[in-house]
Amino acid sequence: MAHFNIPQKFRERYEPLVDDPKEFYAALNRPLPKAFRVNTLKAGIAKVKERLEGYGIRAEPVAWYDAAFFTPSDKIGSTLEHFMGHIYIQELVSMLPPMLLKKEIEANPDMTVLDACAAPGSKTTQISALMGNRGLIVANDSAFGRLKIIKHNLEKLGCMNVAVVNHDIRFFKTDMQFDCILLDAPCSSEGTLRKNREIVKRWNENAILSLANLQRQMITRCFDMLKPDGVMVYSTCTFAPEENEGVLDYLLTKRSCSLEKINIDGLRTSETIREWKGKTFAGETAKASRIWPHHNDTGGFFLAKIRKCEGV
Amino acid sequence: MKLTQVRGKVREAMLEYLENRFGIEPGTFTGFELMDNGKGRIFALSKATAEFCARNNIMSTSLPFMRLDGAAKPTSAMLQVFGRHAQRNVLAISRSKAKEFMEGFDLLVESGSHSCSDGYVIITYDGFPLGCGLLRGNDIKNMLPKAKRMSVELF
Secondary structure, three states: OOOOOOOHHHHHHHOOOOOOHHHHHHHHHOOOOEEEEEOOOOOOHHHHHHHHHHOOOOOEEEOOEEEEEEEOOOOHHHEHHHHHOOEEEOOHHHHHHHHOOHHHHHHOOOOEEEEOOOOOOHHHHHHHHHOOOOOEEEEEOOOHHHHHHHHHHHHHHOOOOEEEEOOOHHHOOOOOOEEEEEEEOOOOOHHHOOOOOHHHHOOOHHHHHHHHHHHHHHHHHHHHOEEEEEEEEEEEOOOOHHHOHHHHHHHHHHOOEEEEOOOOOOOOOEOOOOEEOOEEOOHHHHHOEEEOHHHHOOOOEEEEEEEEOOOO | OOOEEOOHHHHHHHHHHHHHHHOOOHHHHOOEEEEEOOOOEEEEEEHHHHHHHHHOOOOEEEOEEEEOOOOOEEOHHHHHHHHHHOOOOEEEOOHHHHHHHHHOOOEEOOOOOOOOOOEEEEEEEOOEEEEEEEEEOOEEEEOOOHHHOOOOOEO
């Protein structure tokens, strides 16, 4: 069987949740297609595509994002465009959370955004590009050692609207309130199995429970830094309901908020898990979305768009 | 660190340097604040980012704009963004030299092959501003930061 190296417990956990376990395992065993996005702060999409094709590099469009491309080439990292910061190599699903803020950014490009877990800065630089270097992004990461890579990427991509800070977001003291917050939370990373096989080796259910606890603390603190009517995107790259629907369910019981249905043209999203280990999740959590690896040939992902109720 | 805003005459002097040396119009930088980290490093930031960096302790920010510890020097990061507005002291190099430059090597240029004067120059290839070099006679010292240097195969 193709999925010989996937732990039994992992299979028991997720087989009942996926529509087609065979396709699911097959996707997990395939290497992840390479993707990149054009950095519109420094370059035009059409010109970059034309130049790359001039080198013989195929750049296939992605239905839901005009700046993103699939490429079968392993030479994309040694192009002039990469040196110049005209492209950024980034997994496709990792480009999704910033897309959920696109509408808000277009309505107010001078807004303030908090990227709570920013390293290595892929989503930060993408938001910066969507904002056209206007407004302010506070890019936080608790890992001191990973701040350097954020700085490197900001400089390379020509970002001018990002300040990097170093806090444990749960204890981040500030009077500021943000228009938008991205919480791309640390998670058990099951969805990244296709690029990192090591995940299988250290996979265990206890880690999921302790990460869910951390995520509950993070989402509550982030929510409190949101302006009334502000929007928070919560995302993870894991399948575990405890870290996804469970975290949203917790926030919905603790704070006054609602979820917005996610609809990205050209992307196949799936319904959330309604019930898990005897617990039924709040109805509102059904507006979040799951991305299964075999549906769009990507990594696995979870996305939620949360709005803080006015007057809170 | 906290940053302090570069205002009035000091800001004007910086923009004047860029205009005199490279012919970049000061109007190019309208909309961005220049901020000083107190160690001779100047950053170009959006207004809201500049305000935040003046009030809060930050670990880093972008875009590094100029260095003022010693002679004024534009950063490679800044030249990659604004270099296309330059009208002089732009040194276009050949394909083989561009490869060497991106890998971090210093270059030798033939005298009379360009119209640049000694000092900081913008190194370009095929219209792309690759970064900053220091021209002294026939030598170009490579000013690309080490983290930016890489082997480029397709260009």
